[in-house]
Amino acid sequence: MGTTANFQVLRHAVIDASVADRWKTALLEWEVISVEEHPTSEGECVCGQTNLLWMYTIANDANGRTLFPIGSTCVNHFGRTDLNRQITVFRKLLLVRDAAKSGSPITMDTNFFSRAALSFLYEEGVFTPDAYNFGDGWNDYDFLLKMFGVRDKDAITSKQRWKIRKLIDLKITPFVLTDSRLG
Ligand SMILES: [Zn+2]
Incomplete structure (x- = not known):
């Protein structure tokens, strides 16, 4: 057909x-x-x-x-931008989930994320308030958005790398492994 x-x-x-x-x-x-x-x-x-x-x-x-x-x-x-954006977000998060399942590294770049995907995670409450984000998940979101936007990833400090790793392991990974919208 x-x-x-x-x-x-x-x-x-x-x-x-x-x-x-x-x-x-x-x-x-x-x-x-x-x-x-x-x-x-x-x-x-x-x-x-x-x-x-x-x-x-x-x-x-x-x-x-x-x-x-x-x-x-x-x-x-x-022909709707919002629907196309949502399928891209879901596809990125499935890639994150597959990597989490197989234990492969998840990087804060376009291989696994997009600005829309980070925004979706924030809106879903993935960045829970804690002492590291001063009780406001927006600070995690803002941080990851900045790290995502860094062109030269070598410029990211080891402290920032550690924080990215923690946010992926402790907040994003549990979400993508359990959210029912991801199959
Ligand atoms: Zn079809």
Whole structure:
């Protein structure tokens, strides 16, 4: 099935599950709420596209209905920046989780994070208040955002490295290993 045919199938599935009865308005009712990784990359999108590794669930804000699995190509078809941003955030956090599971190093750079991913973690309350952040998780978020933005990673001091490591190990890793939205 070609891309156009897939899009027609997606469009019908979305409109059928929406309150609005036209694609242009129906597409505004949806959010990306979770992702699952297919163990052998054989997921099949509701549009018929096969061999999905990342299978997203989208939920309708207006009537509570969900559609699963949805591939990233179909999320792109919605043409909404916020949805595309959310799938990127989920994908980054899955990479963090996979590395945490296998015990490989997790670095504070674009291999594992994005500004949006850090913002998501902050909004989810991952940076709990403690003595190191003076009782305000925003300080952890702000620190990590600055470290993420450092172009020359060799310029990061050993003290800063230690702090990054602690935040990844004690706050981010437990979240990505247990959050139900990550499969
Ligand atoms: Zn699809």
